[in-house]
Amino acid sequence: LAKTTQPISMDSYEGQEVNITCSHNNIATNDYITWYQQFPSQGPRFIIQGYKTKVTNEVASLFIPADRKSSTLSLPRVSLSDTAVYYCLVGDMAGSGNTGKLIFGQGTTLQVKP
Amino acid sequence: DGGITQSPKYLFRKEGQNVTLSCEQNLNHDAMYWYRQDPGQGLRLIYYSQIVNDFQKGDIAEGYSVSREKKESFPLTVTSAQKNPTAFYLCASSEGAGALKTQYFGPGTRLLVL
Numbered sequence: 001l002a003k004t005t006q007p008i009s010m011d012s013y014e015g016q017e018v019n020i021t022c023s024h025n026n027i028a029t030n031d032y033i034t035w036y037q038q039f040p041s042q043g044p045r046f047i048i049q050g051y052k053t054k055v056t057n058e059v060a061s062l063f064i065p066a067d068r069k070s071s072t073l074s075l076p077r078v079s080l081s082d083t084a085v086y087y088c089l090v091g092d093m094a095g096s097g098n099t100g101k102l103i104f105g106q107g108t109t110l111q112v113k114p
Numbered sequence: 115d116g117g118i119t120q121s122p123k124y125l126f127r128k129e130g131q132n133v134t135l136s137c138e139q140n141l142n143h144d145a146m147y148w149y150r151q152d153p154g155q156g157l158r159l160i161y162y163s164q165i166v167n168d169f170q171k172g173d174i175a176e177g178y179s180v181s182r183e184k185k186e187s188f189p190l191t192v193t194s195a196q197k198n199p200t201a202f203y204l205c206a207s208s209e210g211a212g213a214l215k216t217q218y219f220g221p222g223t224r225l226l227v228l
Contacts, residue, residue, distance in 0.1 A: 032214050034216075041202070041222065042219075042222065043206065043219025043221060049214070049216075091214065103156075104149075105156045106155060
């Protein structure tokens with residue numbers, strides 16, 4: 001599984017757009033990029049997943065350049081409740097012998113201030 | 115409501131004692147996972163199971179044991195061989211194995227050593 005690198009922490013203010021970038025230089029052809037959110041003392045929660053270009057849902061957008069060596073999670077107009085740890089993960093589709101193992105790095109701690 | 119439940123929320127272990135953490139899901143998911151999270155760290159995989167009566171070691175299986183006798187249940191035993199068991203334990207499940215399959219996490223169990 002490809003290793004990912006994210007900033008350890010980021011600060012923002014309410015109402016701003018936040019962009020968190022993840023580097024995954026060794027991403028494989030079959031790998032997808034997935035982001036999870038974790039609040040203190042809770043389990044992580046799926047946010048968004050993509051393969052290339054742009055994916056958008058009701059919570060966030062995911063931008064993936066053509067070389068796929070990085071990706072950017074974009075949170076529009078953050079609020080105090082978006083303060084959490086955000087994890088970027090890279091992995092491939094289930095297949096024979098695929099473990100489903102997700103590698104969670106340290107993630108990015110986002111602090112939203114009033 | 116469908117989801118994953120973990121119990122207890124807090125668990126205290128005495129030296130030399132085995133303790134069992136419960137994980138139940140009613141999502142009809144085939145795959146289940148146990149992760150350990152230490153303060154300020156990402157999640158590390160302890161054990162996973164892709165199907166009933168089958169399970170595999172993750173990255174840090176030493177000192178832990180599991181069983182998967184029923185589809186909905188995946189209990190984790192922290193044995194006395196685990197010398198540093200204090201951590202936040204998270205159980206997850208997914209429809210099938212594979213990094214593309216969204217994992218749904220329980221609320222976690224915090225284990226403390228007396």
